[in-house]
Amino acid sequence: MYDKRQDLKKLEKRTRRKNVKSFDDISKDEKRREKLLAKLARKTESIKKQGNNIGIFGLTSTGKSTMINSLLGKKLAEIGIGETTKEMIPYHGTRYILWDTPGRNDESAYTNQEYISFIKGLTRRLILIQYTIKEILNLIRLLDDLGLGYDIVVNKFDDIDEDEQAKFQRQIQREISSLKLKRKKNVFFLSARYPRMFPNWLEMVHYLTEECFDYDDCIATHTDSESNSDSSSSSDTDDDN
The missing domain is CATH 3.40.50.300 (P-loop containing nucleotide triphosphate hydrolases)
Structure with a gap:
């Protein structure tokens, strides 16, 4: 069974090897920042409201x-x-x-x-x-x-x-x-x-x-x-x- 937590751990290891330890560090390298931000953002859980x-x-x-x-x-x-x-x-x-x-x-x-x-x-x-x-x-x-x-x-x-x-x-x-x-x-x-x-x-x-209450269900006209x-x-x- 797929466990996204394992995937996240692998991603964290890769970012550590690239000296990226937090979201703030990503901004130091523009190209690397864009790719890593997208990956980290996809892994980030939403705050339910x-x-x-x-x-x-x-x-x-x-x-x-x-x-x-x-x-x-x-x-x-x-x-x-x-x-x-x-x-x-x-x-x-x-x-x-x-x-x-x-x-x-x-x-x-x-x-x-x-x-x-x-x-x-x-x-x-x-x-x-x-x-x-x-x-x-x-x-x-x-x-x-x-x-x-x-x-x-x-x-x-x-x-x-x-x-x-x-x-x-x-x-x-x-x-x-x-x-x-x-x-x-x-x-x-x-x-x-x-x-x-x-x-x-x-x-x-x-x-x-x-x-x-779901964006994809709201059909824009x-x-x-x-x-x-x-x-x-x-x-x-x-x-x-």
């Missing part, structure tokens, strides 16, 4: 706290200039538990066993970006390698000039195609500051509150639809509501 747990990821100032407050309908997450979140913090709603995560600005930040266990135990993963997917590509590559699904949320879409929004959406879709993202489910263009401004907000909320992209840039109707 009850209910619909949604992780909010993104670099500093991408609007994670504002996103959480808007989804909960009340101001619970601290909002400020720079990084305000130092650890994974849960915020409980009626239909989901939202997890605020620290802004990660370097690749080595993801080489943490506890952090990977946390990521693997989530129901859904929202990746917040502002201008380009490359802002947080290291995390996305890790999720792809682990076979973990995620949604890309282009937040602060209201910062883009209205006559440039359609062009910007096409730019993001081209990035997704060129980067060959494997586990991307949906792409939402919205503003957490002004939720009613873009129709993708309601679509995202509906998606997050579906009675589905919004992702690459051109009609969805076009409607996201038409905010006039929603502004009047």
Whole structure:
């Protein structure tokens, strides 16, 4: 009978021979780091959680706290200039538990066993970006390698000039195609500051509150639809509501 613990011991012996004793040591050698991180991450057990747990990821100032407050309908997450979140913090709603995560600005930040266990135990993963997917590509590559699904949320879409929004959406879709993202489910263009401004907000909320606690069972219908992209840039109707 196959025992994955024996496989893990063999992996640990190989990493010791290469002077890699912890996740932190992996970052010393870029090429070796990528291969070993993927292997160690696959062996890392997930932290089991009850209910619909949604992780909010993104670099500093991408609007994670504002996103959480808007989804909960009340101001619970601290909002400020720079990084305000130092650890994974849960915020409980009626239909989901939202997890605020620290802004990660370097690749080595993801080489943490506890952090990977946390990521693997989530129901859904929202990746917040502002201008380009490359802002947080290291995390996305890790999720792809682990076979973990995620949604890309282009937040602060209201910062883009209205006559440039359609062009910007096409730019993001081209990035997704060129980067060959494997586990991307949906792409939402919205503003957490002004939720009613873009129709993708309601679509995202509906998606997050579906009675589905397994990412692979949640069939995305919004992702690459051109009609969805076009409607996201038409905010006039929603502004009047």
